[in-house]
Amino acid sequence: MTESVQGFDFHCHVDLFPDPARLIAECQERKFFTLAVTTTPKAWRQNQLWTAKTPFVVPAIGLHPELAVQRGHEVTLLEELMSEARFVGEIGLDGSPAHRDSLELQAKVFAAALRQAQRLGAKAASIHSRRAAKQVLQLLSDLTTPDRVLPILHWFSDAPAVAAVAVAKGCYFSVNRQMLESASGQSLVKSLPLDRLLTETDAPFTVSERRACVPFDVVSAVELLAKVKGISADDVRGEISANAGRVLEFVGLQPAF
């Protein structure tokens, strides 16, 4: 099903690129599967329209934790529109100094999103957990079950011991090139099972060779993953493709790749 795909970007802010329609067309031409995450449910319609004609770019409905103060009231729109989406994200919690004052409000938004995903079922969620991984995992345990919600921890940055808890709860991890360039990212990835790994870019927020990343940069993430894991890039590609296939199947997608 996923054999001819050249790469998988499971976390990309397509709608924050200068020309999203052009990027989507390029993903289709070059056969890169891309999950187009969003930061506000108000962006859902436009993302749905842009991606309607290609199986290679799939939109996700989200409400970013860093926007909880500004846009927390949009959570009702998120709940309303979620039935139209297979993927939810970007959602989650951010406990870093700039955002920890809003953690209580963030948790309300995140919990509402998880409850609705659980109610609807067959949803995979791309989840932000910076400096709040334990709280994220607690809410996942309290509000979701692995048969209805598949969590993908995006750019996970907590310790391997915390990651092990997430693995036990059924979480997948989407990993980008920037993570793989840091020592802490490398030791984390070493600890993760191959059958839970996915690639991502978090583009356009990540930088590679002094330019903003694009979904096609997952190719270099695969190469770095191979180095860290001590296996061939072909083997990593095979694993990621199988993992991606399971995630897509979970949400009811059988794309004609």
Ligand code: MN
């Ligand atoms: Mn992001």
